[in-house]
Amino acid sequence: MDEFIKTYDRLLRTAFQSAEQHILPLQNSREPFFHDLPHKRRFIAACHRGYEKAQNQIVQLLRDIGDDPRLSVHEKLYRELVLRKIVDGIALLILHGKHHVMRRLSTQYKAPRLSQQVIVPTLEEANRLNGESRQTFALLADLTTFIHVADILRVDFRSHPASYSLIELKSGRVNEMLLEKLE
Secondary structure, X not given: OHHHHHHHHHHHHHHXXXXXXXXXXXXXXXXXXXXXXXXXXXXXXXXXXXHHHHHHHHHHHHHHHHHOOOOOHHHHHXXXXXXXXXXXXXHHHXXXXXXXXXXXXXXXXXXXXXXXXXXXXXXXXXXXXXXXOOOEEEEEXXXXXXXXXXXXXXXXXXXXXXXXXXXXXXXXXXHHHHHHHHO
């Protein structure tokens, strides 16, 4: 548990303090943060870089936890939920704490279980989307405990105001048949 707590602490700092160094120069700036576009862009890019690093590490940790035979089922579930709360925090920041939006993204009373067969390809797609620009961030919605309506929540700051996308990834035999019919 001690090692998990240290790892958890590092993840929290990665996710929520990555942009800290980009705020300090603003203290000497005469322009407010929201009017100083270069500072704002660097800050957003640093936030998204931290979010992506944390998201990748969480997926790897979830794999490791699932494969660890020393942990009980209860302990595995506890650690999974604790890690998912970091992603909930990232989602909360991305959505600017808009509770009315968050309520619309939730359809269940409990956090659904995670599937490694779904998470890994979704992470690959999210990382591909994140590679397009640091002014965008694609969050694995399945890692949150409250977003149940999409696979990826994407925020894009390349335009003003920022835009949000809910992306549903489809694969499998039934979806291939649907795609054939739609074409």
